[in-house]
Amino acid sequence: MSIEKYKNNGIRYDLQIVASWIEPGSKVLELGCSEGNLLYFLKKNKQVTCTGIEINEARVAACIEKGLTVLQGDINEEVLDYPDDVFDYVILSQTLQQIYEPSQLFRSMLRIGKRGIVSFPNFSHWSIRMQLFFKGYAPITKQLPYEWHNTPNIRVITIKDFRKYAKDVGFRIIKEVAINTNNQERSGNIIRFLPNLRATYGIFLIGKGAL
Amino acid sequence: MFFFPFLKQSKMSEYIEHDADGISVGLVKKKSYTYAEPPNEMILESGTRLGPVTIAYETYGELNKDKSNAVLICHALSGDSHVAGYYSKDDPKPGWWDIMVGPDKGIDTNKYFVICSNILGSCMGSTGPCTYNPKTVKPYGLDFPVVTIGDMVKAQRALLDHLGIKKILTVIGGSIGGMQVLEWCAQYPEMVVSAIPLASTTKHSALAIAFHEVARQAIMADPNWNDGNYYSGEKPKLGLAVARMIGHITYLSDESMRIKFGRRLQNKNDFSFNFDADFQVESYLRYQGSKFVERFDANSFLYITKTADYYDLERQHGSGSAVEAFSKARAKFLVVSFTSDWLYPTYQSKSMVQAMKKNGLDVSFCEIEAQWGHDAFLLPSKRLTDLIKGFLERVYREI
Numbered sequence: 001m002s003i004e005k006y007k008n009n010g011i012r013y014d015l016q017i018v019a020s021w022i023e024p025g026s027k028v029l030e031l032g033c034s035e036g037n038l039l040y041f042l043k044k045n046k047q048v049t050c051t052g053i054e055i056n057e058a059r060v061a062a063c064i065e066k067g068l069t070v071l072q073g074d075i076n077e078e079v080l081d082y083p084d085d086v087f088d089y090v091i092l093s094q095t096l097q098q099i100y101e102p103s104q105l106f107r108s109m110l111r112i113g114k115r116g117i118v119s120f121p122n123f124s125h126w127s128i129r130m131q132l133f134f135k136g137y138a139p140i141t142k143q144l145p146y147e148w149h150n151t152p153n154i155r156v157i158t159i160k161d162f163r164k165y166a167k168d169v170g171f172r173i174i175k176e177v178a179i180n181t182n183n184q185e186r187s188g189n190i191i192r193f194l195p196n197l198r199a200t201y202g203i204f205l206i207g208k209g210a211l
Numbered sequence: 212m213f214f215f216p217f218l219k220q221s222k223m224s225e226y227i228e229h230d231a232d233g234i235s236v237g238l239v240k241k242k243s244y245t246y247a248e249p250p251n252e253m254i255l256e257s258g259t260r261l262g263p264v265t266i267a268y269e270t271y272g273e274l275n276k277d278k279s280n281a282v283l284i285c286h287a288l289s290g291d292s293h294v295a296g297y298y299s300k301d302d303p304k305p306g307w308w309d310i311m312v313g314p315d316k317g318i319d320t321n322k323y324f325v326i327c328s329n330i331l332g333s334c335m336g337s338t339g340p341c342t343y344n345p346k347t348v349k350p351y352g353l354d355f356p357v358v359t360i361g362d363m364v365k366a367q368r369a370l371l372d373h374l375g376i377k378k379i380l381t382v383i384g385g386s387i388g389g390m391q392v393l394e395w396c397a398q399y400p401e402m403v404v405s406a407i408p409l410a411s412t413t414k415h416s417a418l419a420i421a422f423h424e425v426a427r428q429a430i431m432a433d434p435n436w437n438d439g440n441y442y443s444g445e446k447p448k449l450g451l452a453v454a455r456m457i458g459h460i461t462y463l464s465d466e467s468m469r470i471k472f473g474r475r476l477q478n479k480n481d482f483s484f485n486f487d488a489d490f491q492v493e494s495y496l497r498y499q500g501s502k503f504v505e506r507f508d509a510n511s512f513l514y515i516t517k518t519a520d521y522y523d524l525e526r527q528h529g530s531g532s533a534v535e536a537f538s539k540a541r542a543k544f545l546v547v548s549f550t551s552d553w554l555y556p557t558y559q560s561k562s563m564v565q566a567m568k569k570n571g572l573d574v575s576f577c578e579i580e581a582q583w584g585h586d587a588f589l590l591p592s593k594r595l596t597d598l599i600k601g602f603l604e605r606v607y608r609e610i
Contacts, residue, residue, distance in 0.1 A: 061594055065597050082569075
């Protein structure tokens with residue numbers, strides 16, 4: 001695994017936005033950090049102290065080999081060990097759709113972190129609506145490329161759903177951005193008009209307590 | 212597929228292999244350092260005085276100018292200071308971790324100054340029960356005091372002082388070597404930049420103690436053991452061989468034994484209907500046992516197993532609390548466990564990781580999928596090599 005590969009390449013557009021919200025020098029925990037592209041970028045460019053949690057051995061190894069601090073484990077359990085407020089940001093990037101008990105996880109995230117950053121594929125994008133309406137099959141998109149029987153994504157979430165959920169559960173949305181990009185694309189654009197219909201991803205900065 | 216039991220056995224036996232690419236640190240030399248001469252003996256954890264103390268050690272690579280590239284390797288129960296390289300041109304075997312330590316290897320001797328010393332109480336050059344007691348001019352035998360992991364680490368510290376090393380870039384070790392790694396972090400936190408405990412634990416489980424006890428009983432039941440006074444006569448070879456056989460079972464796993472041996476018979480087509488070694492697994496264990504007695508001292512085996520059983524990081528450094536035990540540690544950690552290790556199972560590594568997290572320590576953890584049981588940490592593994600290499604590069608960069 002060469003480090004060079006990560007040095008010059010940019011990161012995914014959604015991760016660029018997440019990274020832009022993070023103060024230099026802060027402490028970050030990423031849940032489900034995969035091969036650590038975001039953490040590597042933050043460590044390199046923002047002097048961030050970062051930790052990742054990832055369940056897959058090969059991905060954990062890839063992270064450690066490139067010099068990241070990463071723990072192999074289940075994010076739902078691993079978050080329980082940390083003291084209160086030890087992180088400035090706890091990131092849950094494109095993982096929410098796979099979480100069995102999100103409310104419990106959000107409570108933990110906002111206990112151990114001062115802020116949370118959450119991103120997920122927007123299930124109410126017009127193309128998804130069209131597929132369901134015209135074809136009648138469970139939608140398959142670039143962002144959610146699985147069939148109903150082999151998908152790890154057990155939850156479908158829309159941008160509107162998440163706003164409602166924040167109110168229901170009682171956390172604060174500090175900032176939100178809706179974007180349009182394809183999965184591995186380095187570029188994209190911010191959607192301001194009708195985001196719930198037109199954006200492929202929603203990214204939220206959240207904090208403790210209701211508005 | 213042909214099966215060559217003897218070849219496979221000798222290959223698996225001590226896990227010492229020539230490097231597949233023929234890369235090696237080359238010729239190395241065992242050195243020794245003696246200190247704690249009376250009346251300035253070393254004071255052990257038990258309060259007993261021990262001196263003089265000799266520590267056998269080897270070093271590879273060069274210590275850099277600011278002395279910041281020292282890597283200390285701690286060996287396990289039956290290991291020694293001979294980690295890598297060869298003693299002579301016709302040496303049939305390299306050191307015990309030659310696959311990991313050498314130029315461009317996981318622990319790169321082009322970059323790091325690698326030190327490994329034989330543990331106190333062993334029989335491979337450091338002071339132990341087979342050493343001459345200066346008071347009686349006979350081998351210590353059971354007069355040798357019971358030493359602890361803490362004492363072993365104190366002796367390693369004395370060696371590092373002698374070498375002029377004030378900071379260790381990484382202290383690394385598996386099994387009982389991993390206990391020394393953890394002890395270093397608790398006893399001398401200011402000296403340890405990073406630490407890698409492999410397939411290790413903060414304290415033995417009842418299962419681990421039980422196997423050690425059966426092994427000790429096997430030695431003590433051998434009439435030749437003679438309360439530890441056998442240095443002038445017959446050695447308790449049978450007892451030590453059985454002890455080693457028990458050890459080998461715990462180092463393997465159900466899966467690895469099924470794959471390696473199954474129920475295959477050794478050089479025969481049918482049972483012998485007597486008590487010869489019919490099965491390959493029997494023959495393997497007998498071979499391992501008989502080979503071990505040629506190089507290892509039975510009393511050292513008793514002492515070191517007891518040392519490991521006594522070890523309890525939480526009790527020693529945290530009044531029973533793992534979180535408190537790690538509260539003084541400053542090192543960056545890489546903790547590694549192996550899926551099929553039933554002697555030091557993953558839950559034990561995870562519990563130390565948990566305590567480290569609660570202390571806000573920088574800790575990485577990886578559980579490597581491996582079928583070879585506890586011994587996996589000594590076997591060639593690209594995954595383990597790459598993990599160690601990447602972690603070392605990072606901590607060296609971040610000094």
